[in-house]
Amino acid sequence: AQSVTQLDSQVPVFEEAPVELRCNYSSSVSVYLFWYVQYPNQGLQLLLKYLSGSTLVESINGFEAEFNKSQTSFHLRKPSVHISDTAEYFCAVSRSGYSTLTFGKGTMLLVSP
Amino acid sequence: NAGVTQTPKFRVLKTGQSMTLLCAQDMNHEYMYWYRQDPGMGLRLIHYSVGEGTTAKGEVPDGYNVSRLKKQNFLLGLESAAPSQTSVYFCASSYDGRNEQFFGPGTRLTVL
Numbered sequence: 001a002q003s004v005t006q007l008d009s010q011v012p013v014f015e016e017a018p019v020e021l022r023c024n025y026s027s028s029v030s031v032y033l034f035w036y037v038q039y040p041n042q043g044l045q046l047l048l049k050y051l052s053g054s055t056l057v058e059s060i061n062g063f064e065a066e067f068n069k070s071q072t073s074f075h076l077r078k079p080s081v082h083i084s085d086t087a088e089y090f091c092a093v094s095r096s097g098y099s100t101l102t103f104g105k106g107t108m109l110l111v112s113p
Numbered sequence: 114n115a116g117v118t119q120t121p122k123f124r125v126l127k128t129g130q131s132m133t134l135l136c137a138q139d140m141n142h143e144y145m146y147w148y149r150q151d152p153g154m155g156l157r158l159i160h161y162s163v164g165e166g167t168t169a170k171g172e173v174p175d176g177y178n179v180s181r182l183k184k185q186n187f188l189l190g191l192e193s194a195a196p197s198q199t200s201v202y203f204c205a206s207s208y209d210g211r212n213e214q215f216f217g218p219g220t221r222l223t224v225l
Contacts, residue, residue: 009153032211032212034213036216042218042219043117043203043216043217043218043219044156044203044205044216045216046213046214046215049212049213051211051212090155090156094211096211097211098210098211099144099161099163099207099210099211100146100158100161100171100210101158101214103155103156103157104155105153105154105155106155
């Protein structure tokens with residue numbers, strides 16, 4: 001079975017500061033990796049994904065994540081956050097050939113002025 | 114396109130009552146999923162379906178049943194609700210199972 005660990009349940013940060021949300025997974029086979037974002041009282045939206053190819057993936061709103069196979073990590077980063085980035089972020093993994101996702105417990109990003 | 118829709122948005126039940134949550138998608142997706150979200154627990158998969166007429170158990174299936182009679186609909190049933198089933202329920206769909214899942218807005222269920 002696979003598992004996903006998001007080490008921080010909450011990350012407080014000031015506006016315009018950089019941020020890193022950590023995600024580690026356990027799997028001995030090929031994986032697909034995702035970051036989802038959930039704004040208050042809404043469903044989840046895909047932020048970015050890694051399926052294959054370049055290990056650095058980017059979203060349209062300035063987030064990026066790097067797949068590190070040796071460290072089994074897929075950390076999410078943004079060089080300068082905005083108030084509007086306040087949300088809960090979920091890392092998820094699926095194994096190649098399988099059709100289900102395993103989610104981490106989420107990290108609440110709190111951006112203050 | 115409406116994407117993934119869920120009805121109802123809110124519901125309050127008494128212990129022992131039954132209800133059905135409806136999920137509908139208009140993207141012609143083969144795969145559909147039901148999750149529950151509880152504080153500090155992330156999302157946990159209840160049941161899923163890889164095509165019309167098929168269902169499979171996820172991580173936390175006990176106390177729930179599902180049906181996928183039509184490709185666009187995925188129903189989640191609670192036969193005898195318990196307070197432990199108080200949660201926010203999300204439905205999702207996916208084109209091919211390995212790619213992005215699209216989520217509905219959720220149903221907030223309270224069991225008294």
